[in-house]
Amino acid sequence: MKRKSKEHSDDSRLENLVSRYFKKAEETGVESSGHFDGQGVFQCIKNNIAAKRRRVILFSVAAAAAVLVLLLGSIALWQQHTAQPQYVAMLEKTTGAGNIAQVQLADGSTIWLNAGSTVRYPAAFATGKREIFLEGEAFFEVSKDAKRPFLVHTGNIITHVLGTSFNVATWPQNKQVSVTVLTGKVSVGNHQLTPRQQATCSQDGKTVAFYENIDPGEITGWKEHKIIYNNKSLLQVAASLERWYGITIRLHAPVADCIVSADFTGEPVANVMTVLARLVNGKVERKNGSYHITGEGCSN
Template identity: 30%
Template sequence: MNNPLTLAALFVKYLKNECSPGEIKQLLAYFNEKQNEETLRELIQAELGATDQNIRNQAKADAAVLKVRSTLVQQLKEKPAIKIIQFSKWRSLAAAGIFLIGSAAFIANHYWHGIEHYIHPVKIMELTTIKGQRRIITLSDGTKIWLSPSSTLEYPDQLTGNYREVKLEGEAFFEVAKDKKHPFVIHSGRMDTRVVGTSFMIRAYKEQLKPDVTVVTGIVKVSVMLSPMQQAEEIVLKPNHRGVFDQQKGLLTCEDYPGAGQMLKRKDGILTYDGAPVEEVAADFSRYYNLQIQIENKAKNCLCYGEFDMNKPINITLAQLAAAINASVIKQKDKYMIKGGCEE
């Protein structure tokens, strides 16, 4: 595969849907090498007849490389019945300005397991915490992750290839080991977070309507694919910034968050709220203590301010919460009720 003519011939054969599964794997292995990405970019541009500046744009060319990779990976995943995607359809999409849509959440589903999964024996691990449980894990590159209760982290036992990728559902604090040549990517639902070496908190529970990323140190890129027919939206976050994705409105926004340093405490179970809805606070308490906590209607509109240590017994933290919103706590068998509150 060192001969460019051999590569070009194989790529043309692939476009004609004539490649065997072995040849697809061979093509995939070739393009897994970082130094070969420019060759892939040139072949794609030649195939699409790219002459305008948009397709020559570096970021969009990178997205095309990832698109081809993810397609090859998907085809290998569908073996033994290999399904070839017609590149003629890609031409139509490119003409409509849709083909080069960015790597963001689009590749999360198809590219997450990574090219290396098919070339090297990388094992995908899963770490899940139940309610009331927290875990700390150090990945093979030295990255440390504090996993909050009711959360799941999927990660490879070896971080190989061009990207260090993990998948998160729930909440976790990351201290990513610095490696400029191998960006670290976290896939969480429709949201992708990409970094080189930094510390930040991601909150992305399934039931969470507004998942967010809060940056403590370094620079973080957050992107969201709103639909297959739209280009990915991306924001850049610096320290004391928070990115919020409103899933109902389809909006990805950046906001100032001077209290980002509080995330360092949050990873250790000390939660700080500065005007958070009491229902959000109760949901956090429920995850940390593995207990059901109900809010009476009168208290649902209350906003909570204060710092709560989840390492203390629940009767202490609930009493603190009740005092913060002028409410009372009633224990009912296996659950707690927050009664009364700020409206009184």
Template identity: 40%
Template structure:
């Protein structure tokens, strides 16, 4: 959009409360024409709209009682102002940390963003032909059209990448603390903000992994994995079982000698539940399990037999105790 800079300035004026009625009307007309489904699938669009409604409900307060003759007018004006403010804020937030159009040299980059919720996975195809399997509770952002000298994406959560070969344009994946660089290969990246360890596992080819703003670097080949500890800023490279690292994209859950506490976090993302472990003594019990397309009840039953604990499912909440 040629006028995106002007609209961003108007957004700022609306946020600061300095926009004139004409300026508010201009933004309102643009928002009315905005296609929120662009770059999203139908479910993601519905989720975005639901979040917008929820935020509007929080933002709009009951009007202060006034004379009945003017009450409707003041309430309508206040609600319209809050509505415009909230939608403008959400639109800015939706289009990620970058502006709608980001200038890179002479090229304007338009970013696309995809997100998943608990229990949801997506298969995406990028402009260069690369494919990305996006894991549960994850977000990926990338230019709609890659730059001439690089292919760059930003990830929060988990994704498996199958990168189309390109000797001129390296493929770069940025997480919160790691930079991954490849030319054409397949690999898995796991980087959740509530976990202290990020992992990169290689299925084919070679992958370079570097902490952001650090001289450390690991060159990984097929079957190798680096585990990077965010707190200590140290990484460990080792051989790995690729089935455990990669089979999630095919709907298979694999736990091998994993503490119950870590298993619970994965089950929360996989099934969209909240799990409370009421007995700390079972937190670190090392358990193993391999299942595919099994209901939560069956998975917990198998784990409870191996880990000697009890569980109870009530709606979206699970309680585990000794």
């Protein structure tokens, strides 16, 4: 406020000095500079220029500060949006024929991996969600964490849980994903499962079948190295036995569609093949390292 008053005073003084000079010149009829206060005019002009220069400097400093703040903010925002996400190492576990593995995750969850299966998982889970990728079959005991849902990816199917125990099986030859719940709740796509319920989905997720009153022991018996089948097609049984024993089984029509029930826990592979052939009214023969089962088929 004082600076504005000083500038106004200098402007008024300059105006008075100039007016007085021209008035005197008009009265005398000559343009004489004898009575002209040149020093005063010069000082007024100098003061005026200095004041304006101060305003320009102050404005320039303020503008520069504003630009600097804006620039720093823009850089920080750009770095935030372009910063690379923190790299998290992915680990992988694969089981061979007849082998079962147990995997402990960073969040305290546990995975039991069936024979002939592969699971990929991060060394540490990021905020927001916990994701793992499964090929084959696994049983999960998931630690509860409401802020980080647990997601199991099996092809195009995603199983979504918060904290529960369940079994997931996906085999290429079956072309489907089977999810069975033992405790808690599990979401498969838009469908929710509760204990002893099972959902079987095509790998593209287009078709879903539901089953209830599932026997948990039948589904998870493999964890205790049990080989139990109840009302399974010979095709399904053969695929499971191939993974467990590390063998190749060839089924010749029409036996592949036969439905069988059997308990092969602890049995050597030769005995298993003999019993399996009898169950379908057929015979087994070993050729070139593979087991061939032939027969007339079943009435079921």
